[in-house]
Amino acid sequence: MAENLPEISSEPIVAGVTAHSNFLVSTGATGTKFLSELRDNKKIMGIKCPKCSKVYVPPRTHCPTCFARMSEWVELSGKGSLSSYTVVRYKEPYMPKEPPYAYGVIQMDGADTGMAHILGEVDLDKIKVGMRLEPVFKEQREGSILDIDYFKPSS
Amino acid sequence: MAERIAIVGVGQTHHKSKRPDVTTAEMIAESVERCLEDAGLQMKDVDHLVGGSFEVADGYHCPDKWIIPELGAVGKAGLELQNVGTTGGVLAVASFNIAATGLFDTVLCYSWQKMDEAAGAFGRGGGGANEYWTGQFPMSPITNFARRTYAYMDRSGCTEEHIAMVRVKQDQCALKNPYAQLRLGLTVEQVMSDVLLAWPIRRLHMCPTTAGAAAFIVCPEERAKKVTDKPVWVEDWFTCHQGGALTMAEDPTSSTLRHACEVVYKRQNIKNPVKEIQAWEVYEPASPAELRWMEEVGICEDYTAWKLFEQDKVGIDKEVPFNPSGGVTATNPIGATPVVRLVEAALQVRGDAGEHQIPGKIERALATGYGGQGENVIMLLRKTL
Numbered sequence: 001m002a003e004n005l006p007e008i009s010s011e012p013i014v015a016g017v018t019a020h021s022n023f024l025v026s027t028g029a030t031g032t033k034f035l036s037e038l039r040d041n042k043k044i045m046g047i048k049c050p051k052c053s054k055v056y057v058p059p060r061t062h063c064p065t066c067f068a069r070m071s072e073w074v075e076l077s078g079k080g081s082l083s084s085y086t087v088v089r090y091k092e093p094y095m096p097k098e099p100p101y102a103y104g105v106i107q108m109d110g111a112d113t114g115m116a117h118i119l120g121e122v123d124l125d126k127i128k129v130g131m132r133l134e135p136v137f138k139e140q141r142e143g144s145i146l147d148i149d150y151f152k153p154s155s
Numbered sequence: 156m157a158e159r160i161a162i163v164g165v166g167q168t169h170h171k172s173k174r175p176d177v178t179t180a181e182m183i184a185e186s187v188e189r190c191l192e193d194a195g196l197q198m199k200d201v202d203h204l205v206g207g208s209f210e211v212a213d214g215y216h217c218p219d220k221w222i223i224p225e226l227g228a229v230g231k232a233g234l235e236l237q238n239v240g241t242t243g244g245v246l247a248v249a250s251f252n253i254a255a256t257g258l259f260d261t262v263l264c265y266s267w268q269k270m271d272e273a274a275g276a277f278g279r280g281g282g283g284a285n286e287y288w289t290g291q292f293p294m295s296p297i298t299n300f301a302r303r304t305y306a307y308m309d310r311s312g313c314t315e316e317h318i319a320m321v322r323v324k325q326d327q328c329a330l331k332n333p334y335a336q337l338r339l340g341l342t343v344e345q346v347m348s349d350v351l352l353a354w355p356i357r358r359l360h361m362c363p364t365t366a367g368a369a370a371f372i373v374c375p376e377e378r379a380k381k382v383t384d385k386p387v388w389v390e391d392w393f394t395c396h397q398g399g400a401l402t403m404a405e406d407p408t409s410s411t412l413r414h415a416c417e418v419v420y421k422r423q424n425i426k427n428p429v430k431e432i433q434a435w436e437v438y439e440p441a442s443p444a445e446l447r448w449m450e451e452v453g454i455c456e457d458y459t460a461w462k463l464f465e466q467d468k469v470g471i472d473k474e475v476p477f478n479p480s481g482g483v484t485a486t487n488p489i490g491a492t493p494v495v496r497l498v499e500a501a502l503q504v505r506g507d508a509g510e511h512q513i514p515g516k517i518e519r520a521l522a523t524g525y526g527g528q529g530e531n532v533i534m535l536l537r538k539t540l
């Protein structure tokens with residue numbers, strides 16, 4: 001019965017548990033192609049659905065609308081427009097940059113999807129939805145989405 | 156009144172230790188493509204999805220957010236579920252329940268584990284790591300099955316050699332199953348001299364780490380009959396739990412499997428399981444577990460299953476066709492493992508299992524899911540209504 005709940009006799013004893021694990025993420029044949037083009041040629045590639053012709057970047061293997069397997073690659077300029085953004089002003093582990101910094105979703109020219117990345121070389125108070133952006137690549141590239149250092153306003 | 160339901164299509168990947176060539180979502184899509192092809196359906200025909208894995212082992216959370224787009228299933232009704240080793244069984248039971256309501260016509264169940272990405276995920280595995288009384292002594296499945304197997308040997312007269320015979324039988328079955336991961340050509344001597352993990356459990360006795368996915372489609376009767384001329388009827392299903400490792404003091408060799416089978420056999424009026432069920436795909440996380448499981452599902456008397464191995468009576472074309480696919484010690488994509496059991500049992504009922512098909516008519520097949528030291532899921536399939 002709820003009215004007969006036991007009374008705790010001392011300071012509650014709460015045990016600690018430590019768990020730490022490292023994980024891997026396979027990017028697969030499609031992701032590997034995209035990332036190696038970034039690394040080797042500083043190219044941003046999209047992939048096109050054979051049924052509905054939508055272009056996805058970052059790429060995936062199946063069209064979310066048609067469940068068709070995609071294999072036609074399309075080279076993009078890398079330029080695009082900012083569709084939404086946020087400025088990060090707090091700090092927690094695993095962040096890719098020291099705050100404050102901005103995350104943006106970029107609508108790439110020639111693609112039908114948005115791509116998440118970091119905004120750089122920009123006054124954080126003057127970011128505007130719709131502003132034109134272009135990628136800045138790192139000098140040392142290792143086959144990572146962070147081989148694009150950030151997107152900056154394009155002239 | 157619930158609908159009668161049938162499995163109309165099944166699919167699985169070729170299970171491997173590593174699949175760097177695909178993302179998790181692409182690996183699942185592979186099994187779903189095969190399943191839809193097997194059913195002669197397209198994703199647009201599916202009106203409910205149920206999916207999941209043992210998420211802690213994968214290191215993801217809410218993976219459905221990126222799996223559903225890869226499956227071309229955005230906007231469809233769907234659930235994501237997980238429950239350690241029994242995940243696939245829980246997914247299957249949920250799919251059966253949903254189909255049996257008659258509210259949905261075509262329910263797709265997808266399941267997976269990609270253990271090549273889960274480095275060290277089992278640091279605190281098994282034994283009810285979240286319950287304080289066992290969590291402070293994080294027994295893995297290895298130590299738990301060592302403890303239970305030793306208790307079994309102590310009570311039954313079964314020796315280490317008999318356990319090795321079980322592992323060799325599993326391997327002989329796996330050699331005939333192109334989807335199985337470990338196909339080794341083992342001998343009893345090889346098993347008995349393998350690396351000792353916790354006596355009497357050697358490395359070869361434990362289920363491997365696997366990257367793989369499995370899927371099936373279940374429909375209410377009317378729809379099932381339209382989709383296929385080989386429906387596999389889901390006659391009954393039941394799932395139940397027991398406490399963790401330390402609550403099994405009374406009989407450390409036992410599990411909820413016996414109780415779950417008793418419930419289902421009673422409901423379906425099964426008096427002599429070994430005669431009335433012709434195919435078995437029973438989730439054995441360690442090879443010696445198969446002995447006790449054979450007793451608990453009613454194939455033989457308590458503590459006698461090892462004698463069936465001594466007499467060479469267990470195998471695809473032998474008296475007891477137990478785990479013809481090679482079982483879990485050959486292939487263990489954890490979250491998908493009970494669905495693999497169900498897929499394999501359905502193929503046996505259809506007569507489509509290929510080289511590891513059990514000879515003769517399979518009227519009934521029993522598949523199970525197991526996890527967390529005592530949960531069991533029973534899935535009973537039937538050829539005719």
Ligand SMILES: [Zn+2]
Pocket residue numbers: 049050051052053054063064065066067068
């Ligand atoms: Zn498309």
